[in-house]
Each structure stands twice: as structure tokens, then as C-alpha cells.
Amino acid sequence: MGENIGAAARAMWNFGLDRMRLVSPRDGWPNPKAVAMASGAGRLLDEAQLVEDVDAAVADTSFVFATTARSREMTKPVYTPEAAMKLAAEKIAGGERVAVLFGPERAGLENDDVARANAIINVPVNPQFASLNLAQCVLLVGYEWMRQQSDVAPVQEGLGDTQWASRDEIAKLAEHYEERMEEAGFFFPEHKAANMRRNLRNFWSRMPLTQADIRMMHGVMRQMVRWKDRG
Structure with a gap:
């Protein structure tokens, strides 16, 4: 479907992938529905x-990876998307050209294609409902590819327009309250x-306080x- 091709293109571009090859698109090519979805x-x-x-x-x-959810009677290593893209990054760094093959959504890849x-690449999904939308599968692989290309911290603090308080600022706050x-x-x-004073100091020092706090x-x-003085 043109819509799936367009959504797959959008997923690829989200993660810096821009080399798409189309094998006999069902509805012909070019396809205006693909452009709209992209x-x-x-x-x-x-x-x-x-x-x-x-x-x-x-x-x-x-080197070619084939994405499929079904078990095949073929002797091939099976990777998670994360492990596959780690291997892809290593091979590309060594000068190789790597491809990931996705099948049509209705039936997936044929055995001859997987051969x-x-x-x-096998995505760990609910075994009772293993069918992934084509663009979703592309998105998952693209995401894992991007993770191999950038060092992104798993957790980042959103500080807005403030900064973490210094030890001196926290000490002055503790003195004020004491x-x-x-x-x-x-x-x-x-x-x-x-x-009691020690416990209060410990209370302030163990809290992650910002300058705004x-x-x-x-x-x-x-x-x-x-307010007390007004009374």
C-alpha cells in the first residue's frame, strides 16, 4: 500500500535513514498516497x-537482515532489533553495506525472500498477536539504529529555566529555617x-533541590x- 510506504519513509527519516528501495509496489509507483503519509x-x-x-x-x-515474526525452517541467526543494529553499525564501520528487508503487511516476507x-530480525511481541504494521516495524528498527549512532542518556533531568542548587545555597536555606x-x-x-538540627540538615541535603526551589x-x-508578625 502507498500509505504504508509513505509511513515507512517517515519512520526512516525520523531516525536518519534515507536510502529506500521498493520492490514492485502493489499500487504502482509513484503513489500520491505515499507522499501524503510521508x-x-x-x-x-x-x-x-x-x-x-x-x-x-x-x-x-x-549483509542482509530479513524482518519476520514467523518461525522459519531455516538455519539462520535470529537477532532482536537492538542486537541487529549493533551488528549493522559494526559492519558499516568496517566498510560493508547492510540492508534490512521488510515484507508486505498482509503476509510478510516469503520463504524465498528470507532465504x-x-x-x-525478530521483534519480541505478544505471541498471540505478532503481526506488526509495516511502518511500525521500520520505526522499531530505525529507533535501534539511532541508538547505536548517538550517546543518549537513558534519563535526563528537565530543569526548565533553572539549575541545580549548590551546596552553599542549600546550606544557607538550612540556616534560614534553623x-x-x-x-x-x-x-x-x-x-x-x-x-533535631542534624536531622533537619540531612533532610535538606538529601533532596534534589533546584535554585528555583x-x-x-x-x-x-x-x-x-x-504572617505571624501581623497577628
């Missing part, structure tokens, strides 16, 4: 190579005061003191 990835479709068969599509490559591949709480008679009885907490205490 959104901003139209250039990729303009440059896509149209070939008659799988042999022509992979003729100039040295032309060096290895299989002073006001001392005036309020919080540290009582006397023989427990030292331990520090300013807000200073403001909270100042406003509470003003």
Missing part, C-alpha cells in the same frame, strides 16, 4: 529506487536539639514570619 519525508520517496525483485534490491549489499538474507525555627521554639527539649522555600519562610 509528511516531511517526501524527499526520501523522491530518491527511492524502484526495483523488480529482491535480488536487485540487495545486489550491492554485503536471501544472512540473518533474521534560625526561624529556633525563634519559634521548635528545638525542644534542649537535650534533643542537636539531633531554594528561592521558593526562602519565600515560604519569610511569608510565614510576616
